[in-house]
Amino acid sequence: MRYSFPILRAFYGLALHIRHWLYDDRLLPSQSHKIATICVGNLAVGGTGKTPHVEYLVQTLSQAHHIALLLRGYGRKTRGFLLADADSTANTIGDEAMQLHRKFPNIPVAVCENRNKGVKQLQRMYPDLQAVILDDAMQHRAIRCGLTVLLTAQDNLYIDDHLLPYGRLRDLKHRSLSAQAVIVTKCPDTFRPIDKRVVDNRLRLPAFQQLYFSKMVYPELPKGFKKPLVLAGIADPKPFFEHIRAEYPQAQLLAFRDHHRFTKRDIRRLTDMLPNYDVVFTTEKDYERILLTPLPEMLGDKLVTVPIQVELDQPELLSRQIGIYLNETLRKK
Numbered sequence: 001m002r003y004s005f006p007i008l009r010a011f012y013g014l015a016l017h018i019r020h021w022l023y024d025d026r027l028l029p030s031q032s033h034k035i036a037t038i039c040v041g042n043l044a045v046g047g048t049g050k051t052p053h054v055e056y057l058v059q060t061l062s063q064a065h066h067i068a069l070l071l072r073g074y075g076r077k078t079r080g081f082l083l084a085d086a087d088s089t090a091n092t093i094g095d096e097a098m099q100l101h102r103k104f105p106n107i108p109v110a111v112c113e114n115r116n117k118g119v120k121q122l123q124r125m126y127p128d129l130q131a132v133i134l135d136d137a138m139q140h141r142a143i144r145c146g147l148t149v150l151l152t153a154q155d156n157l158y159i160d161d162h163l164l165p166y167g168r169l170r171d172l173k174h175r176s177l178s179a180q181a182v183i184v185t186k187c188p189d190t191f192r193p194i195d196k197r198v199v200d201n202r203l204r205l206p207a208f209q210q211l212y213f214s215k216m217v218y219p220e221l222p223k224g225f226k227k228p229l230v231l232a233g234i235a236d237p238k239p240f241f242e243h244i245r246a247e248y249p250q251a252q253l254l255a256f257r258d259h260h261r262f263t264k265r266d267i268r269r270l271t272d273m274l275p276n277y278d279v280v281f282t283t284e285k286d287y288e289r290i291l292l293t294p295l296p297e298m299l300g301d302k303l304v305t306v307p308i309q310v311e312l313d314q315p316e317l318l319s320r321q322i323g324i325y326l327n328e329t330l331r332k333k
Contacts, residue, residue: 073111
C-alpha cells in the first residue's frame with residue numbers, strides 16, 4: 001500500500017503529459033476568440049481563493065467595460081449553457097456562480113461545461129460584450145484564453161506541491177508558463193517586502209510574467225455573541241476559521257468538504273446543535289447551499305454570512321496589465 005501513491009501519481013502525470021502534448025502539437029483542437037477572454041485559475045485542486053479574486057476583477061473591470069462571467073457550474077444538477085436569472089439556485093447553476101450572480105446582478109453570469117460554446121453564446125446574447133472572465137479554466141485546453149491569471153497560495157506554492165494523489169496539484173508545474181500574471185494569495189498581514197523577495201526568487205518567473213501578492217480581507221464581525229458556531233464547506237477554511245476565532249476564541253468550528261451538499265443527516269445534526277449557539281457564521285458560498293435546506297428558516301437572524309475579499313499589493317499594475325490586453329483586443333475587433 002505504501003507504493004500506491006507514487007504509482008498513481010506517475011500514471012496521472014503521464015496522462016497529463018500526453019494530454020498537453022496532444023494540444024501543444026495541435027493534434028487536439030484549441031480555439032481562441034476575438035473577444036477578450038481572461039482566465040482565473042490555479043494548478044491545485046482548490047484553496048487559493050479563486051472566487052474572491054474573480055470578484056475583485058469584476059469590480060475592477062466592470063467600471064469601464066461590458067463584461068460577463070463564465071463558469072463550469074460545479075455541483076449543479078443541470079447541463080449545458082445556462083444564464084443566471086431570478087429563478088437560479090445553487091442547484092441550477094452551482095454555488096460559486098450563484099454567489100457571483102447575487103453579488104453582481106447586473107453582470108451576465110453564465111455556466112457551461114464547454115467554455116468555447118459558452119463564450120460564443122454570450123457573444124450572441126450580448127453583441128456589445130467586451131470581455132469574458134472565465135472562472136477556473138486553466139485546465140480547459142480546448143479554449144485559448146487571451147490572458148491568464150494563475151493563483152497560488154503563499155503557504156503551499158505550486159513549486160512545492162506534488163501531483164494528486166500525493167499532493168494537491170491537478171496539473172503539471174510547467175503549465176504555470178501559460179499565465180501572464182501570477183498572484184501569490186493568502187499572504188498574512190505580517191508578510192514583509194523581504195518575504196516577497198524570497199518568494200520571487202524561488203518562483204523565478206520569466207520576464208513575460210508579472211508577480212503580485214494578495215491577502216484576504218474580512219469585514220468586522222458583529223459583537224456581543226457568547227456561543228458562535230462557524231460553518232464552512234470550502235477548500236481551505238483555515239483562514240476563515242482563524243478570522244472568526246480572533247474575535248470569538250470560544251467559537252465552535254464545523255468544517256465540511258468543498259461544495260458539500262447538506263444531507264438530511266446534516267440537518268438533523270445541526271438541528272440538535274443549534275440550541276447551544278446564539279449565532280452561526282458562514283461564508284457566502286456556503287450560504288447558497290444552505291438556502292437549499294430548511295436551515296435559513298430555522299435560524300432566522302442567527303445566520304450571518306461573512307464576505308471574503310482580497311487586497312492586492314499592486315492593484316494599479318494589474319489594472320494596467322489587463323487594460324493593455326483589453327485595449328489591444330478591442331482594436332483588433
